Amino acid sequence: MKALIVEDETKTGDYLRKGLSENGFTVDLATDGVDGLHLALTGEYDIIVLDVTLPGKDGWNVLTELRRSQQTPVIFLTARDKVEDRVKGLELGADDYLVKPFAFSELLARIRTLLRRGKVQQPDVLKIADLELDPLRRRATRGQSRIDLTAKEFSLLHLFLRRQGEVLSRTFIAEQVWDMNFDSDTNVVEVAMRRLRAKIDDGFGQKLLHTIRGMGYIMEERD
């Protein structure tokens, strides 16, 4: 996967490059709009992360010119979160936007969502290690034993199985599972995660649900 970051703020650019590289992307970094547009048009990128305020040529212009010839997915980064700005970005053809300050895990989750768009459908039965979840029959099993889950716990597990290997932030989880679209009390998510973990991991040798402190939770097989 190739990603292009266009960001003039050195620290932001550096940590984005580091973060995306460590998550399996080949990353190019441009520090102004002119270089950014040139790279975007010549390199074959799967995703472009574009800052709005850039020297040389601002993000809006870069996007407008890019969209004349290419449909590479673009995520906007902006420190201004006026609604007009978001609408403008989306109208110009951006695929998503993030307002600074944002969590890196959030950016990663959104990039993955964009890359997954239009790709193969989820299999009927989701599984990781010996944990299986059948969304149609609303059944979850680990090894030989069936796991009793409440409706919300089922949605929660379903979310983690769909996004295996991704760090999901508490805010994201609250939004996806409970439709709480604001900075909700994240302690509540911790309680929910504790309960889910008690049902799927407790008593099993291999733990599947892991806490990444300060970032959220991840479901993956670890050795």
Place this chain on the structure above:
Amino acid sequence: MLLISGLKLNSLTFRISFLFAITAIILLAGTGTFLYKFLEQELMKRDHEELIGKVDLFRHQLTKINSIGQIVTAPGLFRDVIIGHPHLRLALLDEQGNTLMSSSDWKPPAELLANSISIDTEPSRATMLMPTLDQPYHAIAAWGALGDSRVNRVLIVLALNVDEAQSLLVRYKRTLLTTLFFSVIAATTLAFIIVRRGLRPLRIMAETASDISASHLQKRLGVADAPEELRELAGAFNAMLGRLYNSFARLSDFSSDIAHELRTPINNLMGQTQVILSRTRNAEEYRTVLESNLDEYERLARMIREMLFLAKADNAQEPLHAEPVDLKTELDKISEFYQMAADENDIKIITSGSGSITADRILLQRAVGNLVSNAVHHSPPNSEVHADIILNVTSVELRVSNQGPGISTEHIDRVFDRFYRINSKRQSDSGAGLGLALVKSIMQLHGGHVSVESEINKITTFTLHFPIADPAVVR
């Protein structure tokens, strides 16, 4: 000229003075014209009466003679009548229009004689000729009979030179116009001075107002000594100053609060990082500090988001994405979410009622979520949190109540203030103290409000009041 200096065309003084001057011009010009016309009429009447009188006199003289020839032979009989009247001209004509006698250098105007046949015999209805520019005579023509024959008659033509009267009128007109001109100037000047004096309280008020600046917001306009008409304005202005002062004070409190709130976490971050960098440590120690820093950053980021929201809500910049919202659905979702945390302390969230309003769903969630979260947080174990939807005639209420320590009266008015915490200690697990301020802002954006009632160690109830534009729609 000193008075005029600095006078703007749209100033009240100018406008009133101008209108007054116009009024004065109209009134004075009207009066002048009337007086002039009146004098003109009177002069005319006087001339007319004089002419009629003279005609009568001639008629009388004519009765003394018996033939037209006598007129020529005894002109003194007639000439005597006009002696001592230098302005009078006389001509006597026979029926064929031949002049029998006349004042030396005078010819009766042709217009007057054109249809002499139709000239009346009654002197009061004698044919008149009015003076014009070419012809300065006020003339009259009438038939007079000779002796007692009643057969022979003579046309008497009398004319009065009106030059003198005309020049009197001209002088009168000139005097009138001069007087008018000076009266208008005097009236305008007086009006200007009077208006200026009359508007002095307004100017004093403006001077006081211009002294008021951000640092002198306590200054007020004098209401007691202001004239009746300005008292209301001064009162309203003072009330506005009061509101300004309050929001200004709140704003500067807010700024210093922000600085304070940021200082503690940033201090922690700096100190912690400096300590850990002061010597080489193992990876686990670095990780612990980084993780702890991350928590702190998240709190800061959240605080910034909330402060931005409040700032935008204050300026009404935050647009409402209003849509019909089913309150029960939202409330049930929120209570299900917080029930998980409540379970930890065996607290039960009980909802009741239903209704729908037009609101921004995400903001509504946030407001209700904050209240429910607070209620769960402050409830003792084994208690109940009630969240009820109540429909009134003009509003929909959403009440969230819980048992608990309650809020004392000294705090209750300030719980919606930004960064206000009842126990002033900053706890790391609680928010920035912006939760209820956010609720208040959200309600204001919806045209509603939030209220609180609390009894110490009993029930505390927060109520969201949503106004209904059309009460019939809700049910």
